[in-house]
Every structure is written in structure tokens, then in C-alpha cells.
Amino acid sequence: MNENVDHRVPVLIVGGSLVGLSASLFLSRLGVDHLLVEKHRGTSTHPRGRGNNVRTMELFRTAGAEAAIRDAASVLAGNHGILQAGSLTGDDQEWLFKEIDPGGGLARFSPSGWCLCSQNDLEPVLVERARSLGGDLRFSTELLTFEQDPDGVTAVLKDRETGEHTTVRADYLIAADGPRSPIREQLRIGQSGAGDLFHNVSITFRSRGLAPVVGDRRFIVCYLTKPDADGALLPVDNGESWVFHAPWQPERGETMEDFTDERCAEHIRRAVGAPGLDVEITGKAPWHAAERVAERYGSGRVFLAGDSAHEMSPTGAFGSNTGIQDAHNLAWKLAAVIDGAAGPGLLETYEAERLPVARATGARASARSAEHSHPGFAAPAGPGGGRKGGMLPVVLGYRYVRGAVVGADPELPVVPEGMDLTGMPGTRAPHLWVVRDGARVSTLDLYERAFVLLADAGRPQWRAAAARVAERLSVRLDAFGIGSGPEADLEPVDGADWAAAHGTSAGGAVLVRPDGFVAWRCEDAVDDPEAVLHEVMTALLHRA
Numbered sequence: 001m002n003e004n005v006d007h008r009v010p011v012l013i014v015g016g017s018l019v020g021l022s023a024s025l026f027l028s029r030l031g032v033d034h035l036l037v038e039k040h041r042g043t044s045t046h047p048r049g050r051g052n053n054v055r056t057m058e059l060f061r062t063a064g065a066e067a068a069i070r071d072a073a074s075v076l077a078g079n080h081g082i083l084q085a086g087s088l089t090g091d092d093q094e095w096l097f098k099e100i101d102p103g104g105g106l107a108r109f110s111p112s113g114w115c116l117c118s119q120n121d122l123e124p125v126l127v128e129r130a131r132s133l134g135g136d137l138r139f140s141t142e143l144l145t146f147e148q149d150p151d152g153v154t155a156v157l158k159d160r161e162t163g164e165h166t167t168v169r170a171d172y173l174i175a176a177d178g179p180r181s182p183i184r185e186q187l188r189i190g191q192s193g194a195g196d197l198f199h200n201v202s203i204t205f206r207s208r209g210l211a212p213v214v215g216d217r218r219f220i221v222c223y224l225t226k227p228d229a230d231g232a233l234l235p236v237d238n239g240e241s242w243v244f245h246a247p248w249q250p251e252r253g254e255t256m257e258d259f260t261d262e263r264c265a266e267h268i269r270r271a272v273g274a275p276g277l278d279v280e281i282t283g284k285a286p287w288h289a290a291e292r293v294a295e296r297y298g299s300g301r302v303f304l305a306g307d308s309a310h311e312m313s314p315t316g317a318f319g320s321n322t323g324i325q326d327a328h329n330l331a332w333k334l335a336a337v338i339d340g341a342a343g344p345g346l347l348e349t350y351e352a353e354r355l356p357v358a359r360a361t362g363a364r365a366s367a368r369s370a371e372h373s374h375p376g377f378a379a380p381a382g383p384g385g386g387r388k389g390g391m392l393p394v395v396l397g398y399r400y401v402r403g404a405v406v407g408a409d410p411e412l413p414v415v416p417e418g419m420d421l422t423g424m425p426g427t428r429a430p431h432l433w434v435v436r437d438g439a440r441v442s443t444l445d446l447y448e449r450a451f452v453l454l455a456d457a458g459r460p461q462w463r464a465a466a467a468r469v470a471e472r473l474s475v476r477l478d479a480f481g482i483g484s485g486p487e488a489d490l491e492p493v494d495g496a497d498w499a500a501a502h503g504t505s506a507g508g509a510v511l512v513r514p515d516g517f518v519a520w521r522c523e524d525a526v527d528d529p530e531a532v533l534h535e536v537m538t539a540l541l542h543r544a
Contacts, residue, residue: 005154005169009035009136010338012155012168014143014183015176016040018049018119019306019323021126021137022059023174026331028133029063030449030514032338035168036130037141037157043123046285047236047243048202050076050118051220051317053395055428057112058516059328062448066112068125073117075237076220083222087273088213088233096223109396109421110431111442116220118236119320146173146183148300172334173302176327179290181308187299193292193362197313197369199248200231201256203264204283206240213274214238229270244268248286256286289313291366293358297351303330310358312365316391322361326354332514333404336541341475343542349403357398360414364394392419400426404513406520406536423502425521429512430501433493434482440493447516450476451537454490455509456499457483462509465530469537477537511536 011027013020016038024036052060052069060066070077080099086092100114131137144165146155153173157166175183214235222233232245246267248254265279290311297304306323313319330350336342368391397419401410408426421430432443446452455462459481466479480489482498492498502510502518507525511533512518520536522529 004167006166007035007168008170009033009168010171011035011174011334012153012170012172013037013174013176014155015174015178015306015308016127016137016139017044017176017178017306018123018126018320019327020174020176021123021130022324023176023305023327023331024130024135024137025063025065025126025133026059026328027335028130028135030331030335032331032335034135035170036135036137037143038137038139039142039160041140043127044119046202046283047118047120047204047234047241048285048287049122049317049320050116050234051321052115052117052122053317053321054106054110054112054114054392055396056321056324057115058110058444059324061112062445062516063129065125065129068129069117069122070115072121072125073115076116076118076235079116079218079220079235079238081219083217083219085222085224086226087224087271088217088222089273092225106392108431109392109419111433111444143177143183146186146302148173148302150300153301171301171338174305174327174330175298175302175308176305176323177308179288179292179307179311181304183302184294184304184308187302189299189304190295191292192295193290193311194366195290195292197289197291197366199250199286199288200245201248201259201264202285202287203244203246203259203268203281204236205242205244205265205268206280206282207242207278208240209274209276209278210242210272211239213272213277224271226271226273229267231267231271233268233272244271245287256284259284289369291362293355293362297355303347303350305330309354310362312362313369314365315369316365316394318361318365318368318394321395322358325357328515329354336475336514341473341541345542346404346540353400353403356401356414360398361394364415390418393417396428397421399424399428400517404519404540405517406539423504423510423518423521425518427518429510429516429518432496432498432501434490434498435493436490443490444516446478446480447512448514450478450514451519451540452512453477453479453509453533454482454498454502454512455479456506457481457485457488457490459507459509459525460487462529462533465533468530469533472534473537473541475537475541509533513540 011034013036027034082096084094140160142158144156144158153170155168234243261281269277292311294309305326333346393416398415401408405426453466463479466477470477482490499506504523508522511520526532
């Protein structure tokens, strides 16, 4: 199987949409050579998938892409709420929420914030960033076949422009090839969940007269609920470019050909409540909302990520964000195994951690659609349908109760009722502003390329132990002393109590993974920190 190989690479990524491109960026940042192939000629041209939540923006922050993404999203920076209305010209109007972060309370938890950046604007940023770091991204390139053995994956690729075939040998394959994933099908991995929820046609159009009708209502989306003309209206530039999601019922024999320009334009006019509105249809694309989760997140050396692993109702933009976070979780583990710092057992924790998160998040996405009465969505009958709950615990507070963590409570729910980012193993590490080398940074900015040990500056034994363990295990383990004075690496802003924020004492320490999740916490001083830390790191990196 290793004969006649044209190209060898540690990781092959199949799929060049948001998740595949994010995986490329994260692997590039970690110095992992890889090849990404995408069958389409370029990135998405249709404005969709616009909601990037705070956890996703934290990941892009540490990957050095946040500023460029916010620049790409600047035209919609002032759009915040979700409006529900019978029409835009009538009195039946209600803000489901008017601000994403009313009162600015999110700043307690994160240095980042939500960002409204459409997929067609975000993907080019990811391409540019990944390529600038050495990522090999090839569009118009299709995966024809793949086979795996105990030592790797052999794939045959086709250049769709030249017809040339290339055989690639990779150590691992990431399947980011979408909800109809041929790779998942070949692996015979089943799915569970509610299945199809509803179908829409996404219609792009231009209108000079719509902006005056919308006025100063800077919504993210407006759900229009008129029975004969329901749908969702989304701004693209708050001026002439817009998107409308119209319900589509293929189960009743309705086809895409039924959505003529004339029908779409008239539907939009009725929904908006402006009979004479100028509407120029510029594009149409079908999309299907579903709730499904793969029964496994991979097989052997092949891993599923994004829509190939899970589909979710679009309300709340949970699907794309969960997929990007899949890619981030997998990237650091692949880097550790490929580098030789970790055993292959570390990769088994990818499914153990991400599969429960997908199930819990998918259920929350469907509940959110029911709460918002999303056009076309009918809440499933039975317990749990329409369950209300806050967004932030799902977005930022989820936890890994099993996996590459030591000391997590496996009986705790994956998504808590409230926010508890206080250093518990398996949760995203707390955000704390500190001064490092004269610059104000978040503690979250420390986590990307290495495990990080935080300890009190007055307890140098922890830092010494970390140095010795790193050398013994041949792994990068950065240690920082927090406090004041010349011996401190990090000084908390305004004298904040770092130990209390992380659920430990001045004598203890906190170990954080490269993805910013707490791997282990020692709540008090120990007699032999090197022995304890060596045991913990060995368990984390080589667990079966």
C-alpha cells in the first residue's frame, strides 16, 4: 500500500469549508505539516453561517486571526438583536433579545466577544492565515478513494481542472466533508438524533428600498411570521444586499425549480409588508436543518469533524462553532502524537470529549429553534422539546467530564445550568488579566502550543518541577509564577487573586492544556511536586 505514493504528509484534511480551514489554521500554528483538499474551486460565495460565538473567537484570538476576522466583519459590527415580526411595516413586532451581551457582563469571563462574520467573509481570512504559516491548501481537488492500515491512510486525489490523479500517504485523515460525508459512509458510522427538522431555500437579493423600511433596527436576523409568507431576513451590508430564508417542503413534492425569481421576489415583498418593494434575486441555495450526531467520531486513523460528525438546528449558530471547536480539540492532540510527546491513546479522548458536547449542544440548538419559533421548525413532541436555558453555559461553560483530564467528576452534566469557570478540571480555564513583560494579556493568551502550569510566584518549586518533568518526558511544559515582585512572570491586574479565581490556594497549582481547558488542579502544596506532576502528565499524554 505504500508503493507509488506521490506525496507524504502527516495529516490530510478533506473539506475546505469553515471547519476544514480552521483545522488547517490550528495545525499550521502548531507546526504540523498537512494537506487540505476541497473539491470546489474556492471558498463559499453565499453569505451564511455568520454567528461566531465567544469561544470560537477566543480560539481565533490565540491563533492570531481575531483582528483580521473582525475587520472582515466590520460592516455588521453594529447588528445585535433578533427581531420577530408579522411584517416590518406592522405593529406585531417583538425583540427576542436586543443585545447579545447586555450590560457587558461577558467581559467577566472572556477577553473576546461574539462576532457576526458571514462564511463567505470568514473563509478567505482563514485561507490567507493558514497559507501564510505554510499550510498546503488545494481547491478543485477531490478525494476519490482512501484506505487505511495500522500505520496510516492512503488516499487518491483528483485535480478537477486537469484530471490528474495523485496518491497521498498520510498518518491521519480529518474528514471535514460535510453532513453527507462520503468518508463517514465508507467507515459505516451511523447517526442518531431527531433527523431532518426543516428545509429552507436561502435567497440572496438586492433592494434599494428595503433599508428605509428596516430603518434603525440593526438586527442579526428578523423572523417574519406571516402565515403565507414566513421566513427569515438577514442583512448582508445593511444597505442593498440581503438574504431571505424561505421555507421549502420537498416532502410535499416541492422542488428548487419551483422557486422562480418571481415567486421569491413576491414572497419577500409579502413577508416584509412592502408590496411595491424593488427586489432583484441574485442567488438561491438549498439548505437542510437537522439534528444528528455520529455514533463514533472516527475509526482508526480517520477522524470526523464538523458537519460530518454532527448536524444542528441553525438557531444560535451552534453547528459551525461546535465544528470549529472540534478542529481545535483534535489539532493539539494530533500535534502531540505526531511530535512523539504523546501516545496514540491521547487521540481516543477526542471522541470521549467532543461527542457528548455535540449531543448536548444539538439538543440545545433544537430547543432554541422552538423558543424562537424559527420559521419552518416544528418542535418535537415529548420531554425536552422547547426547554429554555441560557446560551452562555452551552457556548462557554461546557466541560469534558471524561478524556484527557485528571480529577474531573464524570457524574456532572456536560452543560451546566450556570457558568462555573473556576478552574475545575475539564472546564475552560478562567480568564484573568495579567501583565507579562510589560504588556496586558489574558491568561487565555498563554494557551496554544504547550501545556501550561500556573503557580504562585512565591512557590518556585512548582516551576522547577515543571522544568524537570518537561525534560524527562520530552514535552513542552511552560510554567509561570503569578504574583508581584521581580520573581513573578505574570502580575494580576488590579491585584486580583489568581488562586481563588482558579479554585486553588497559594500553595497549589493549575495545569492547563494547549486548548485552554484545565487538565488538572492541585488545590494545596505537596511534598514532591515533581513526582505528582510527572504522574499527571504521563496519564494525560499516554492514557489508553
